[in-house]
Amino acid sequence: MEKKVMLITGASGGLGSSIAEYFSTKDYNLVLHHNTNSPLLEADDQIMHYQADLTNESEVENLIEAILIRFGRLDIVVNNAGISESNISWKTTLDSWEKTISTNLTAPFLVCKHSIPTMRSQQFGRIINISSVVGQAGFIGTSAYTASKAGLIGLTKTLSKELSTSGITANNLALGYFNRGMIRDVPDDMRKAIEEDIPLKRLGEPKAICNTIEYLINDGSDYITGQTINVNGGLYT
Numbered sequence: 001m002e003k004k005v006m007l008i009t010g011a012s013g014g015l016g017s018s019i020a021e022y023f024s025t026k027d028y029n030l031v032l033h034h035n036t037n038s039p040l041l042e043a044d045d046q047i048m049h050y051q052a053d054l055t056n057e058s059e060v061e062n063l064i065e066a067i068l069i070r071f072g073r074l075d076i077v078v079n080n081a082g083i084s085e086s087n088i089s090w091k092t093t094l095d096s097w098e099k100t101i102s103t104n105l106t107a108p109f110l111v112c113k114h115s116i117p118t119m120r121s122q123q124f125g126r127i128i129n130i131s132s133v134v135g136q137a138g139f140i141g142t143s144a145y146t147a148s149k150a151g152l153i154g155l156t157k158t159l160s161k162e163l164s165t166s167g168i169t170a171n172n173l174a175l176g177y178f179n180r181g182m183i184r185d186v187p188d189d190m191r192k193a194i195e196e197d198i199p200l201k202r203l204g205e206p207k208a209i210c211n212t213i214e215y216l217i218n219d220g221s222d223y224i225t226g227q228t229i230n231v232n233g234g235l236y237t
C-alpha cells in the first residue's frame, strides 16, 4: 500500500507545526506548506516543504502540481493556514477585511478546488478545515475573522454534499483557544479572562486537535462528513 499523502497548510505556524510534528511520527508522506516562515521539521524523504501565498490561485495550482509530481497522490488536506486581525467592526478597514477573508476563506476554497480532482480520481479524500469557536459564537473586535470562519463552516457543508459519492469527506474543526500560535497576540489579562470562561479552565493542547484529525482521516470515519467538531474545552456547545 502506498503511504497516504497529507498536506498541512500553515505548517510554519504554532498549531501547524504541532500537527506536522504529530503526523511525522505516523505513516504518512507530509507536505508542509509555509509562506513567510519555515517549518520546524526538516525536509526529508517523507517530508516535503513548499512555500506559497495561498491567496494566489496560481500558487495554489503550483503547490498541488508539485505534490503530485513528488508523491503521485494527495489524500488528506488540512486547511490550517489563517490570520487574525483585531478591530471593532466600524473601525475595520476594507483592506484588513479583504485580507482576512482572502486568507481564511478564499485560500481554503482554492486549496480544495485544486485538490478535489485528484481526490475524486482516487475515490478517496479527507478535507479538514480549521475553523474557530469565534465563527460560531462571535467575539468583540473580530468581525472579519468571525465572518471568514463562519464562511468556512458553510463551505465545508456544501463540499461534503458535492463529494458524498466520491469517497471524500469534508469536516470542520471549530477550535477554542489553544496554547500555541495566535494566542501570542492576546494580552495577558485577556488570556486570563479567556481561561476563566473555558469550562475546563485551561487553554487547549495541540494534541487534542491532532487526535481529532487522526480520527477523521481514518478509513472507518467515512460516514462522518459535513460536520463541525468542537475542540474547545466545553466553551461552546
Ligand SMILES: NC(=O)c1ccc[n+]([C@@H]2O[C@H](COP(=O)([O-])OP(=O)(O)OC[C@H]3O[C@@H](n4cnc5c(N)ncnc54)[C@H](OP(=O)(O)O)[C@@H]3O)[C@@H](O)[C@H]2O)c1
Binding pocket: 009, 010, 011, 012, 013, 014, 015, 016, 034, 035, 036, 037, 038, 052, 053, 054, 055, 079, 080, 081, 082, 083, 103, 107, 130, 131, 132, 133, 175, 176, 177, 178, 179, 180, 181, 182, 183
Ligand atoms: N491558536 C488558536 O488558539 C486558534 C484558535 C482557533 C482557531 N485557530 C486557527 O488555527 C489555524 C492556525 O492558527 P495558529 O494559531 O497556528 O496561527 P499562526 O501561528 O499565526 O500560524 C498561521 C499560519 O498561516 C500561514 N499563513 C498566513 N497567511 C498566509 C497566506 N496568505 N498564505 C499562506 N499561508 C499563510 C502562516 O504562514 P507563515 O508564518 O509561513 O507566513 C502560518 O503558517 C488558523 O486557521 C487559526 O484561525 C487557532
